[in-house]
């Protein structure tokens with residue numbers, strides 16, 4: 232059997248931080264106990280809301296952070312003992328704009344990182360040319376990075392992460408801050424990498440992203456994995472639910488609270504739009520909920536009411552709305 236790309240067992244991370252001089256210290260349990268297996272060749276997505284522990288998992292797997300307890304094996308090596316050898320076999324890209332030299336061109340950034348990875352100059356040159364094509368930066372690679380858009384910086388980050396041709400690539404929120412088209416293009420790029428044999432471990436809080444490209448996903452919540460499998464399988468965790476959705480005008484916290492207390496309601500999500508709020512209610516019996524809505528809304532205007540099948544996002548909302556097991 233081939234060695235797992237990532238294998239986490241009872242992985243625990245507690246951050247200790249000082250409150251300030253003489254005021255003692257506090258602890259944050261970022262990972263309670265995480266078990267996870269990612270086989271080689273997979274495009275795997277770790278999902279979870281803000282603060283769930285996604286970045287912490289990636290930092291441990293990439294040897295940037297030591298676990299408090301439990302084990303993390305990456306490409307067969309225990310990360311607590313691994314060093315340079317493992318780092319040569321993995322690549323990582325953390326979301327955001329840091330980590331590039333803004334006054335250098337994209338090309339010179341890649342050359343600099345090629346030196347860090349100790350790539351022979353000839354090989355570095357060939358590899359940079361290949362990657363510039365792959366990430367679609369041909370026309371702009373000699374511009375200074377400070378003139379790049381966010382999407383271009385993210386593409387350059389990806390090229391940097393791939394310079395040494397890693398077997399396994401970690402991407403922490405790769406599409407954060409990108410517009411829908413930029414995000415879609417980047418997703419296609421990542422899917423293409425996986426199709427050509429690179430194992431990819433990405434984190435995201437965007438369900439659609441996971442559904443669009445991942446072979447398998449796991450949902451992390453409050454430092455534990457609460458669901459894992461193919462996106463379809465995770466979606467089925469919401470299969471016994473119906474979803475009622477509408478646009479509401481004049482809805483406030485008090486009304487949302489009343490909605491939450493209606494019989495059978497499992498979760499209510501409210502997303503503010505420009506003029507209206509989009510309200511999504513999950514419940515096992517949408518027909519009876521619709522009948523109760525009128526009196527409950529108490530004069531607030533609901534338009535565009537519809538009942539639909541649950542999506543992966545609904546399953547996710549349900550999972551993270553429940554108290555962790």
Ligand SMILES: Nc1ncnc2c1ncn2[C@@H]1O[C@H](COP(=O)(O)OP(=O)(O)OP(=O)(O)O)[C@@H](O)[C@H]1O
Nearest residue numbers: 246248259261279280281282283284285286287288
């Ligand atoms: N250096 C640190 N010191 C103290 N606490 C930390 C540190 N880094 C993260 N945490 C805490 O650990 C928990 C998990 O954080 P982490 O960054 O792993 O979450 P995340 O899932 O990546 O969130 P996000 O979606 O916001 O990026 C959070 O409660 C966070 O506040």
Ligand SMILES: [Mg+2]
Nearest residue numbers: 285286287403
């Ligand atoms: Mg994070």
